[in-house]
Amino acid sequence: MLEQEMEMDVGDPVKASNLLRLIKQLLLEKAYDGVRMLFQSAQESERNTQLLPHIAMELYHDVCSENLTDEVNSQEPELFDCCDELLKLLAKYAPLQELMLELMERLEESSSINVFGAYLRALQVVLQRQGRDKPQAVEWSLQSIVTRLKELPLPQYLSEGYDEAQARLIEQNEQVEDLLAHYITVGLFRQPLRDEILQDLQPPFQTFRDCGLNRRNIFTCFFIQLLGRPLALLEMSHVKKDLTRTYVQQVTKSLTQDATQFLGDPFYLLNLVEQRARWQRKLDPSKGVYEMSCRNVFLIEEKLPLHAVAMYYHSLFVGNQLPPNAPRIYAPLFLFETIVYLAEVLLRQQEPPLQYCGLRLVEHLLSTLQDSVPTSSLQLDVHKRFCEALCKIVGYSPQVSLRQLGLHVLRQFILAFDDHGKYLILKNLLGTLQHDGLMGYLGGMYKDLVNKALEESGPLPEVFSGKLFQEMLLLCVCVLPHDVKSDLLLHSDRLCHALNILRYFAVRDKKDVTGFWQALPEIEKELLDPLGKALNFSMAHYKAYKERVEKGQSASDDELMQRQLNMLAVNISNSGMAGGDADSKLPDIGRQEKLDVLASSITSLETLQSLYLRASEIIEQSTRLRRIANPSNA
Known part of the structure; x- marks a missing residue:
């Protein structure tokens, strides 16, 4: 090894310079096969590749970056392909950090899938050379990919919400096709890197997982980040009843499986989600991160956005991507209480597709509960925040189907609790909401619960009789805030329910x-x-x-x-x-x-x-x- 390094150090700069001139001349003459022969021929390859470290960056600036453009790809595709191959080759020999910075910049500025793919293939080689070293540099490289994907133009209706007819045509939209092509290209990029890291994860495993900045954790965050925006805007299972296997599903499935393999336990992030969403940690102004989060990359929003984590669990549960060997020790109640944090995050997003995913996620978890949720669970403040976000959607969303699904989920959510829990949720909502129609509906829901209790044998539960019943009844029916001067038309819906x-x-x-x-x-x-x-x-x-x-x-x-x-x-x-x-x-x-x-x-x-x-x-x-x-x- 030392002899090889000494040989590289004393390499002839003149020969390297001559090789650079030869490559440029062959490209001018459009002798692209001649360029390939310089590095593929058994006689030429070994000698010429030894000279590449001396001219790699010059070759990059003078040849590759100049020709890897949409214009060249359109007018001289053979030149583009030749430079693409050269870039991937020199990525094996160029100075790592210098070329990595160049590739990151080019990836963020790439104007098309062809240019993006060329630089991404070179970055793949660079990251393979990088190995476990300098994980921060690896993270920056991957972030440049995420940045480019987020900046791709998309149809406005994806953010505004779309119906079934639009959903059937989504993947035929030119901008959506381009986005999915970028995602598929990223899939090819990450495959060999994923396989390398998985080989390193072979037993024996560590008893306690290292959550710091290492290659495994960086790629885990990368996979989950890609499940968030903009891919999450294409989640259309809520409007396509006869959904066939789409490119969106394939991409989502692949990313979910990769993230699950890297996590080992797909439920591992749930404890960390509770830490981030439930307990407020101090912010360190000098570092710009939450207290102790520097030791745990999964606690940092910039590295692992909560809405993307929510989409990961949406894929696991709603998309049926939970692996057969997933641990069975987690109680349904724990999963429900923790997932509600993520559902609330999705409901508070502006885009209807993400709100749909939040509703579907909770709907699925509610269906897995075998016993009633105890009243003690309401000590978690997340239930209040979830109901507030859900009622806002039910009352004011411009999407009719979203309001209907939201009302269904709200009802199922309330009914999932024991009698006292149902009572407390209804009482809190009736005491705080301002939407007359929804308040009338909740009052009718309480009436139905009392009716059901009356039809059963035995004494009425405490929450359906006596003082507690009277307090709730007054909330349900006494809806004249300004006495005789109240605006009856403004409160007509709730007054009808009350009567x-x-x-x-x-x-x-x-x-x-x-x-x-x-x-x-x-x-x-x-x-x-x-x-x-x-x-x-x-x-x-x-x-x-x-x-x-x-x-x-x-x-x-x-x-x-x-x-x-x-x-x-x-x-x-x-x-x-x-x-x-x-x-x-x-x-x-x-x-x-x-x-x-x-x-x-x-x-x-x-x-x-x-x-x-x-x-x-x-x-x-x-x-x-x-x-x-x-x-x-x-």
Whole structure:
């Protein structure tokens, strides 16, 4: 070995310079086979390759980088291919660090898949030479690949959300095809490197895993990072019912399997996810990293983004990529509680495809639970954050299918807990939400839970009777925040649900098993009495206003009309369907438009009034029957 190094040191610079000139001359003459013969011929190869270390960087700058362009590839493809082969060859002999920096820069700036592939093949050789040395340099090289993939242009609708019809055509989009070609090229790049590292992982394994900066961990983070954006935007299993094997699935499967092989235990990251998402660690301003994370690369967001980790577990569970030999010692409850952290991360992303993945991930984990989730689990703050993110999607997402799936998952999530857990979640949501439709739905859900308990034999659980029931009932039905002056149209959905709940318990619970009749006096005071007055006032006010409009006695900027239109604009804005300022004054509208708005408002009030009268009638009838059955309570 020492003799070879001495031979390299005393190599003839003149011969090396002559070789460089010869290569350039052959390229000018388009004698590409002649260039190849210099390094493939049995007679020439050994002598010429020994000279390459002296001219490798000159060859790179003067020949390779000059010709590895889209223009050359288009006009002189044979020259491009020859320089591509030269670059891969000189990567074996050029100064490692100097060439690595050049390749990183070129990869980030590559203008096409052809140029990207040429530099990536050279980087593959460089990283094989690098081996276990200088893992930081390896990490920077891989990061340049991630940076390039993230900068590739993509259709706008991928970020905005797409339907089934669009999903069927996604892989035919030119920009998506280019992205997938880049991913497939990266797959070819990482194969030999992956195999080398896996050979190093043969037994005996370390008892405690080294989580520091080493080649295995760097590549693990690299594989998982690639599962995040932009690949995650192409996850379309939520809209394609008859999904065949797509390129996206193939790429996702390959990356997932590689990451799993490097981790050994696919559940290994879950404990680290809990550390990152649950416990706040101090930030070291001088280093720009979290406390102690310098000893664990999996704790650093820049190295391992949580949304990418979430997509890894989405692939394992929803994509059925969990290996058969995965450990079976993890309890379903532990997996559920930990995965909720990742699902919440996905739900808080802006792109609907990622939100879908978060919902599907939780849906799958809920299906694996064999026992009810205990109330003690709610001590984890993540459940509150998850519900907040989920309710935001259910209430305001512009994607109808996303709202529907979100509502289904919310229901299944609540039902997964024991009775007391269900009660606490519903009570917290009803006490904090501002979306009337969703609050009405949750109130109806609590009513259904009580109904189910009433149909079962034995005493009612504590949360469905007595004081706790009465507290929840008041949250479900007392929805007049401003008493008689409340805007009934703004709260019409929840008021309808509330009146239906009152009608149900007045008929169903004549014996007051739940405590409904004990709560009725307060309900009458807080809801029924002021609601009756508010309905009469609102109905008279709208009808009088309609008459003024019909007679042409209403100014175009009438305050009531402006408020109604502003409320409509706010609802549209909250649903994500409008980009304007909902608080700004809307333009004047014509007489007929005003009459249409007023007619719709009056119809809504009449529907609400009908429900109110029917509920009041049923409560009055049930009250008389109770007095007849129990004269002592009269």
